[in-house]
Amino acid sequence: MRKFFFVLGVGMTLIGTSASAQCFKKIVAGQDFFLAISQDGTLWAWGENGSGQLGDGTTTDRTTPVQISTATTWAFIAAGDNHSAAIKTDGTLWTWGNDSYGQLGNGASGSVTSPLQIGSDTNWKEVAVGDRGSLAVKTNGTLWSWGGNTNYYLGNGQSTSYVSQVPVQVGSATDWNHIYGNALHGLAIKNSGTLWAWGYNNYGQLGIGSTTNSDVPVQVGTASDWKEIATGDQLSLALKNDNTLWAWGTSNSSNLNIGTAASPVQIGTASNWKTVSVKKYSTSSYALLTRADGTLWAWGNDTSQQLGNGAGTTNYSSPTQIGTNTNWANATAGYLQSSGIKTDNTFWVWGATSLVGNGTGETNSPTQYACTALNVIEQNASKDIKFYPNPATSKITVSGVKVSKVSVYDQSGRKYDLQTVNNEINVSKLTSGIYILVTETDKGTFSDKLIKN
Structure with missing residues (x-):
């Protein structure tokens, strides 16, 4: 008996041999675009693509996911303003998109529309990208930065604005564990569980007790139990090892209702938070969270129904449960588009998304996107x-x-x-x-x- 294979969806690539759904296990949001790693290790992208930030070899916007390269070994992804970065399972680092400030780290300038390997090192662990720069940690615990040093983003002690077109080590410490970055500030957790911050701090988003910028990593308080960080333009959210939720910076224009806090403050008393994601760009911010019981929560601005509450544009000044489902694994806050993955590996979208509603308009509650489009x-x-x-x-x-x-x-x-x-x-x-x-x-x-x- 002969067998043939069809690809479902324009521009899709063969990635499997099953009629069952092949969906995403990791999603990150940039400025109006998304990157995702599928269950089989392939890389996908959709959204705006004016600088080649999707990595599909073009500058054409995509309303549905397109596969990026044929590799099946993608392990870590990061999306910024208009450039992207990823790490493969072999520890190699890859970047693409806008390179106006050297943020790709390839030693040159000019946009790149397909993933380009940076150097030959095979010990990259995590990468974070912002507006004009990029940050990363290696498996040996060292911290690296490259791109534009606008507002001290590179964290290497230089107070002037300049460009580094290749990765440069930040300090000499070898105990960095996790890295997080936004447009103009960076955050990192050390092996000890302590939290460190640097860069632009006009609203206290560094969490160091002041609004003074810092050109080197500075410890945030004395706590040593930080677990996960989510960074927005003017604020930061975090989870501790006891699964409590914390915030700092300002939410004056985002309805997150934390005022202005230059140091971390606890949000509520719940101690079962599992994941947290916050809109990275623009002041009208919002956050999506999940709890250990599998429930989905939203908080902040709802201009395009991105909170998913099914009630139109209703802002929430505190974390509020969305629906009654108890099988959410994680959720991602995009610019005005939201997405989530459930424990059954199904993929859901809401807000101003192109993936449902015939590619236009908004949807005010989580709607499943059939990942058969990613299958053979x-x-x-x-x-x-x-x-x-x-x-x-x-x-x-x-x-x-x-x-x-x-x-x-x-x-x-x-x-x-x-x-x-x-x-x-x-x-x-x-x-x-x-x-x-x-x-x-x-x-x-x-x-x-x-x-x-």
């Missing part, structure tokens, strides 16, 4: 099974098997269940176009390309 659909070419007529107008007849369930997927990956009676499939309600027809039968699940007139 297996077609069984057995002569014993026939689908006819094809092209079809109102119905299709299946012969050679007993049909139990039928679904189709359009080219954006959206799934539609179809009615079937006595092996006749009703396709009259489908709009004209090309679909993948997936038919569950007594002899297995089969698929075929369907043209609807």
